[in-house]
Amino acid sequence: MPKETIFAQGNEAVVQGALYAGLDFYAGYPITPSTEIAEILAQRLPQAGGRFIQMEDELASLCAVIGASLTGLKAMTATSGPGFSLMQEALGYAVMAEVPCVVVNVQRGGPSTGMPTAVAQGDVMQARWGTHGDHAIIALTASNLADVFLMTVEAFNLAETYRTPVILLLDEVVGHMREKLVIPGPGEVEVVQRLRTSVPEGTDYHPYLAREDGRLPMSDFGGVHRFNVTGLVHDMWGFPSNDPAVAYGLLHHLVDKLENRAETLARYQDFFCDDAEVLLISYGSAARSALHLVEQRRARGMKIGLLELNTLWPFPAQTVRKYCRGRGHVLVVEMNRGQLHGEVQKAAEQPERVYLANRYDGVFISHKDIMQVLHVVLGKGV
Amino acid sequence: MNTRRYIRERFFPHLWCPGCGHGIVMSALVGAVDSLGLSQNEVVVISGIGCSSRMPGYLDFHTMHTLHGRALAFATGVKMGRPDLTVIVPMGDGDAAAIGGNHLIHAARRNLDLTAVVLNNRIYGMTGGQSSPTTPEGDRSTTAPYGVLDPSFDLVELARGAGASFVARSTTYHAQETRELLAAAIAHQGFSLVEVLSQCPTYYGRKNQGGDAVAMMKTFKQITAPAGSQRAAQDPGLITRGILVQEPRTEYCAAYGELVRELSGHEE
Numbered sequence: 090m091p092k093e094t095i096f097a098q099g100n101e102a103v104v105q106g107a108l109y110a111g112l113d114f115y116a117g118y119p120i121t122p123s124t125e126i127a128e129i130l131a132q133r134l135p136q137a138g139g140r141f142i143q144m145e146d147e148l149a150s151l152c153a154v155i156g157a158s159l160t161g162l163k164a165m166t167a168t169s170g171p172g173f174s175l176m177q178e179a180l181g182y183a184v185m186a187e188v189p190c191v192v193v194n195v196q197r198g199g200p201s202t203g204m205p206t207a208v209a210q211g212d213v214m215q216a217r218w219g220t221h222g223d224h225a226i227i228a229l230t231a232s233n234l235a236d237v238f239l240m241t242v243e244a245f246n247l248a249e250t251y252r253t254p255v256i257l258l259l260d261e262v263v264g265h266m267r268e269k270l271v272i273p274g275p276g277e278v279e280v281v282q283r284l285r286t287s288v289p290e291g292t293d294y295h296p297y298l299a300r301e302d303g304r305l306p307m308s309d310f311g312g313v314h315r316f317n318v319t320g321l322v323h324d325m326w327g328f329p330s331n332d333p334a335v336a337y338g339l340l341h342h343l344v345d346k347l348e349n350r351a352e353t354l355a356r357y358q359d360f361f362c363d364d365a366e367v368l369l370i371s372y373g374s375a376a377r378s379a380l381h382l383v384e385q386r387r388a389r390g391m392k393i394g395l396l397e398l399n400t401l402w403p404f405p406a407q408t409v410r411k412y413c414r415g416r417g418h419v420l421v422v423e424m425n426r427g428q429l430h431g432e433v434q435k436a437a438e439q440p441e442r443v444y445l446a447n448r449y450d451g452v453f454i455s456h457k458d459i460m461q462v463l464h465v466v467l468g469k470g471v
Numbered sequence: 472m473n474t475r476r477y478i479r480e481r482f483f484p485h486l487w488c489p490g491c492g493h494g495i496v497m498s499a500l501v502g503a504v505d506s507l508g509l510s511q512n513e514v515v516v517i518s519g520i521g522c523s524s525r526m527p528g529y530l531d532f533h534t535m536h537t538l539h540g541r542a543l544a545f546a547t548g549v550k551m552g553r554p555d556l557t558v559i560v561p562m563g564d565g566d567a568a569a570i571g572g573n574h575l576i577h578a579a580r581r582n583l584d585l586t587a588v589v590l591n592n593r594i595y596g597m598t599g600g601q602s603s604p605t606t607p608e609g610d611r612s613t614t615a616p617y618g619v620l621d622p623s624f625d626l627v628e629l630a631r632g633a634g635a636s637f638v639a640r641s642t643t644y645h646a647q648e649t650r651e652l653l654a655a656a657i658a659h660q661g662f663s664l665v666e667v668l669s670q671c672p673t674y675y676g677r678k679n680q681g682g683d684a685v686a687m688m689k690t691f692k693q694i695t696a697p698a699g700s701q702r703a704a705q706d707p708g709l710i711t712r713g714i715l716v717q718e719p720r721t722e723y724c725a726a727y728g729e730l731v732r733e734l735s736g737h738e739e
Contacts, residue, residue: 114552136734140551140727145577149544152537156517156548159535160556164548178538310515310533311553317479317528319536328482328528329536 093272099263100125100167102234102270103193104133106241107165109272110280113139114164116153118146118172121205122261123195126167147172151179155188159318161283161309163245167193170212171202173219180254181220182320184343186327187297187305189248189283191241193257195264196373198451207451208261210373213428216256217402223340225347227354228256228402232376234270237263239278240399243356246281251346252305258401260424262374262453283307286314297339298325303346348403355405358397359412361387365394367463368412369446370433371422372398375454379422382456382463401429406436413437418466422446422459477501477511479531486525488596490684492643492669496590497526499646499667500559503653504532514557517546519571521563521597523590523669540571543578546585554724557657558584564591568604568624579633579662583723586656587664589626592671600674611678630664631716637663638716642691643670645712655714661722668695668710 097105103126107115115134117127127143134141140157144150147168154164168176173194183190196212198204212219216228227247231237237259244255286306288294294314299305308314321329322336330336347354361383362368371379376397383395396412398405413419413433419442421430427445434440446462448454464470478501487493504514514532518524520539527534533556537545542560550558567575567589578585594612595601602612604624611618630638637659641649649667656663670676670687681687696703698711 114548116548135727135731138731138735142547142551144544144547145573148541149547149574149577152541152544153548153551156535156545156550157552158548160549160552162552164552179541182538309553310549311512311556313512315511315531315533317534317536319528320538321536326481328479 102237106238110245114157147175165191183254187252351403356399362394499650564605565603576633579635594675636661642668644691
């Protein structure tokens with residue numbers, strides 16, 4: 090496959106990234122503004138020898154994805170707010186059973202049915218804490234098509250590396266906007282394949298016994314190793330256990346494998362940050378307006394920069410703390426009531442200098458919206 | 472047959488109550504698999520949540536204990552991923568007909584080659600005896616202390632209506648028949664559902680003066696009759712047993728594989 094340049098929609102960039110990463114199974118249910126992902130895959134997957142199925146609801150969609158993943162396939166589903174709510178049950182199962190899979194949530198206005206065709210970033214905390222119980226999760230995001238592609242590949246890579254569901258948390262603007270996308274050639278972007286056990290047939294294979302490096306090699310359903318998978322607290326055999334030591338160890342493992350690697354998992358980009366007195370922190374489509382403002386103000390001599398986060402969870406607190414250090418003002422730009430703002434405040438050494446520029450009315454935040462807040466923050470009036 | 476070959480003895484004793492019928496169904500299922508000569512590596516057993524759903528853990532196949540009601544959805548992913556594998560889905564009556572009702576009707580409609588085994592004890596056992604969609608009208612449970620007000624589901628009719636291409640019913644009293652029906656269901660190309668009436672003396676029996684396990688099994692003998700038999704014809708109040716639906720219909724994975732071949736020349 091030679092390098093190819095296309096003019097595409099964000100949702101199509103997800104499809105391109107997923108196919109590049111080796112997607113071979115998709116199950117989903119139609120919902121705005123993510124539906125194009127299902128529509129394009131319904132056409133492309135059977136052509137490529139992959140499998141596509143439209144399920145009866147989002148509950149079933151993620152369950153089917155988990156089942157397919159256990160047979161060794163790279164599997165994904167895509168949805169938006171209400172469907173993401175329904176998926177929380179199976180998301181927790183994938184966390185607990187450590188099944189690699191990718192869940193795309195193209196965010197729209199909420200709560201409930203909210204504003205189906207309007208942009209929002211209100212599911213940031215749901216991505217982190219939507220499913221019940223203590224757990225850790227990976228959530229990635231992007232603001233442009235090149236990054237949507239890369240973060241989709243990355244989502245599959247991290248899912249396989251850490252045996253975890255990965256959430257690709259996009260938003261309506263990124264999902265529906267169109268721009269140029271250069272599809273990398275084969276080998277240009279790393280694609281991580283599943284780590285399978287080297288335990289030979291006839292020798293006991295423990296599906297939940299971590300290697301020294303913390304990774305758990307897998308064995309496909311239908312292969313030579315037969316084991317149990319459950320959403321209950323389980324031992325190294327995958328068999329249910331009520332032993333407090335087993336429960337303690339499992340919870341530690343599930344949280345630590347990601348939270349202890351927060352900085353390794355941190356994907357971010359900085360723009361004009363070196364001498365910036367004002368630091369904007371943003372992500373997803375909101376980061377486009379933030380970058381617009383930074384470039385515009387830099388042209389007029391203002392010392393302003395942008396930290397764009399591509400990893401939202403686990404939250405890269407050390408990175409954010411480092412970037413916030415010594416700045417006059419930090420402004421978090423997002424389209425919700427301050428869901429990541431609170432995390433930045435927790436991370437920053439001077440939380441009183443962390444402000445919020447946001448919109449939550451279904452309208453895409455503009456550089457002017459951010460500038461208005463910045464004026465107030467800098468004491469220049471409204 | 473060497474039953475122990477199919478059992479994970481490491482995980483015994485099982486958690487089913489004394490007198491529970493589920494062990495009889497498990498034994499019949501193992502017997503069915505054995506009679507078909509399937510290799511253990513070719514069989515996947517996937518359950519939801521409930522008493523019956525603990526079955527896969529005890530069986531030495533590829534096994535999955537999933538979410539309440541959602542076993543068929545997980546099974547759909549497994550079967551699509553590996554159409555060559557035999558996928559068996561033991562379910563409870565609450566699991567299949569209440570929380571999983573939507574997945575059940577769509578699995579039947581799609582005709583994916585899955586074998587759903589509904590162990591119908593007419594009660595929620597794991598949570599301590601609440602009524603399920605198959606608790607007969609008027610019977611008692613901890614959540615229906617004055618008797619169930621709503622009519623119960625007939626799982627066979629539900630599956631037939633949803634388009635299942637193979638539907639059968641038996642009881643734990645008829646263990647040999649259950650084994651044969653399960654073997655026929657597994658061999659069937661397409662979605663199959665086998666309902667097995669299973670006794671729960673601990674909750675359903677106690678709440679409804681059903682007696683002990685033996686008495687409840689004898690009741691299964693009295694209230695059922697083979698489909699097409701003279702007894703069944705004479706008494707329409709009896710519950711029919713045997714193969715009740717068997718219609719060849721295109722299996723979903725086969726249809727999908729055909730589509731892939733048409734589009735790309737790829738072999739599924």
